[in-house]
Amino acid sequence: MFNTNLPTLNELPTSRQLLRSTVVAVAVAAALLVTVVMPSEYAIDPTGAGRVLGLTQMGEIKKTLADEAAADAAVQPAAAPVSEAPAPQEQVATAPVAEPVAEPQPDLxxxxxxxxxxxxxxxxxxxxxxxxxxxxxxxxxxxxxxxxxxxxxxxxxxxxxxxxxxxxxxxxxxxxxxxxxxxxxxxxxxxxxxxxxxxxxxxxxxxxxxxxxxx
The missing domain is CATH 2.60.120.680 (GOLD domain)
Structure with missing residues (x-):
């Protein structure tokens, strides 16, 4: 095992530094949401940067396809249940029953x-x-x-x-x-x-x- 020295208080970030890092991260995330995610996924481009980057057009295409799929699903008639046709019954050939032939009887x-x-x-x-x-x-x-x-x-x-x-x-x-x-x-x-x-x-x-x- 290796023994490591604990950092000193001077080496740890201060509260101000942590707060500033947090603010910077939130700002970057908000900027990405407004300029990349919203234009490319929902065709919402409040800053116009998304259209410049071609992301807004991508979002509009996605939105159009989604609307068409929803419209098709609304007008598509429910599929009628398919009933299985009864299996054809095997026809068994039967020999015709011969009528009994009465033997000729002599007259009285x-x-x-x-x-x-x-x-x-x-x-x-x-x-x-x-x-x-x-x-x-x-x-x-x-x-x-x-x-x-x-x-x-x-x-x-x-x-x-x-x-x-x-x-x-x-x-x-x-x-x-x-x-x-x-x-x-x-x-x-x-x-x-x-x-x-x-x-x-x-x-x-x-x-x-x-x-x-x-x-």
Missing amino acids: KSDEMTVTLKPGEATEIKLEMLTKARVSYEWTTNGVPVNHDTHGEPYNGPKGYYHSYSKAKQINADKGEFTAIFDGTHGWFWRNRSNSDVTITLRTKGEYLSIKRVI
């Missing part, structure tokens, strides 16, 4: 057929029917009993294959209803095991395409 038919069998003879009457078609039937004999089998055979089915709906031996009448379980021929087989002729009468009503005697 009704028929009556009569056959006569000699002793030992057999016969068969068949209906052509589609799957789920229904038919009601009734057959009777002239009193002589017969053996019967009500069954169905599919189109182009395996050889010897058939589906039996009902069968019985030595009866002289039967009635009922059945529903075809496949496309094909459906009907009745009778055999006369008696020693007398037998006459069979068959009545049918339902959703079949045709009726015919096979044998």
